[in-house]
Amino acid sequence: MTKGLHTIRIGWLYPRLMSTYGDRGNILVLKLRTKLRGISLTVVPLDEDAPPSLFKSVDAFFGGGAQDLEQGIVMADLKGKKQHIMLEKIDSSTPALFVCGAPQLMGKWYEPGVGKRINGIGIFDMTTKHPGESSSRLIGNVVAEISNHSLLNSSDSDTDKKFLVGFENHGGRTTLGKSAEPLARVLYGNGNNGNDKTEGVVFKNAIGTYLHGPLLPKNPFIADWLIKKTLEIKYNSEFILQPLEDTVEHTAQRAVAKRLGIAL
């Protein structure tokens, strides 16, 4: 670990257009968990008027959920330079977290219930199809067990298992391609498609998940993983984060799982 003040810049993708379900909760968690460790965090809003150079300047990305109309505006704005910068950065291990609808945009393509196939920006090897307006949305609480090794081995915690607890609300069904690795295995709820028990996707240091809105409050190990990876890539050295008092976080996670009949 290098000495001195560490600073990180997280680019928040389109906060005005992609803040549907309390996505801001993730930013609040990152802010406090860096503050408590003396790390200086700057949140950089990447709205439509943000130039490509601003995309280039950040050390990590976060993206929340968008409603249909906003999703279209975002895709149109991302095309070209901004898309290339994102692809390049993520390919060179810049950490990223995409929740809710954002992973759909980050896949290869998305086929809506009505209308034409929309090309995604292609970070993740996955495709998403909406089975039509008449089929039901996948809505409800989700409990999943982390299966991705990078996340499993990240911490500093004494348990060998890690769980993800949250809420999903999506019409699209996502299928992972051969080179994509799932984030977790579904124990309760639907996950990527309601069939193959996979939830989310990981590529290098980028995570996508259907759990929407405030993912990080009940799953703080993902916040810490993101902070640690961001520091390590930026400073090119290993970091060990000071552990925080997470009793409320863990109790909240277990309380939700318990009500769904799952003991964590």
Place this chain on the structure above:
Amino acid sequence: MTALLILFLKLVSYFSKILGLGNGSTWPGHIALSLNPNIISDILRRSDCKIIVVTGTNGKTTTSRMISHILMHERFSILKNDSGANLLNGIASTILLSTNMVGKLSNTHAVFEVDENALPHVLKQCKPDVLVVLNLFRDQLDRYGEVRAVAKKWQEAIKSLPKETTLLLNADDPEVSYLSSFSHHQAIKTFGLDYNSHIGDEDITADSTSCPKCGTKLSYTSRVYSHIGVWKCTHCKLGHKNPTITQIDSYPLSGTYNKYNTHAAVLTSIVLGVPKNEAVSSLTDLTPAFGRQEKIEYKGKTIQLFLSKNPAGFNQSLETIMESNPHSLLFVLNDRIPDGTDVSWIWDTDIERFNLSKTDIYASGDRAFDMGLRLKYAEINMIIEPDLKIAIEKAVRKLPKDQVLYIIPTYSAMLEVRKIITGKKIL
């Protein structure tokens, strides 16, 4: 045939009440609609009764209560639905159980609050003389889907209204104001606020900051709260128009949101022929609807309830409570069907904006720990007690006699709180 059906349904309601099968306020409507889907319009067509429909995300119950209150002062006979009966079934029940044996309503006015998502179904059956649209906020996305989808449904529903309907719209809410573009020859009246006294900050919870017509980001010259204010689209030039009513002399309930509710109620009364000063003065003895700023005495102490079920309502409740320098504040977060099963919305609230350091804070409810987390990340110290009864006891025991325990509950939590402190079940 209708007379027999009505008699039968009155019996159903009576027995379901005494046998404890439910509150009797939606059952008969459900049965009646399955036997005759047009039962509502059949009865209304026969009756000589003015109909007022009130819809919107927040403020339906309070505004309907104000309208009925004013009209009762004018000695009209009012039919009103319960807030728990604001879907098509509930409206049908309310109407059926009030008809006489020839299948007519004898009331002069009917005031119905209607769930925002049920509005299109209700308007198919019931053509109101006045339709009041209060606001449109994010609420219960797990059930209703996106805000814009609700707005689209409203636009379609308004196209089918007769030209006799008067539309009463919130000028300061872009999606609501935009509904005027879908009317055809109806009279349109609008309500707003005295903007000189309200120049708010950019509010992070704002959910319809995009132009309802073209999707461009809206600009505001005055922002009251959330997306409510004096707005304009810089691209297509759609914008705020001066409202018909922006202030009155006195308000019966505190809070900026209640100013809008009061303006809507007074304007409705004016449209129905009540002089403005009479409408305003008759509101002086208004009591709050249950759970909406309702005060209840408990063990010699005072508890006041501020029902809040979405970020906009929550922020407005908190802002109003903070004006009284609260000693104690209890948040009760449930995730049952009437609350919305997704509690993500608490992260869109603006808790950080308020200084709660001098207030004792408690979190309870089915999702006590989620609420606790929300407060923790706002760097607020609190006591988490999932058992609601114990949480209330703890807070009340520590409360000085001259102080008030403020409670911000979600819908089912509000019913639970009332049950604990009044000992009665209300719905």
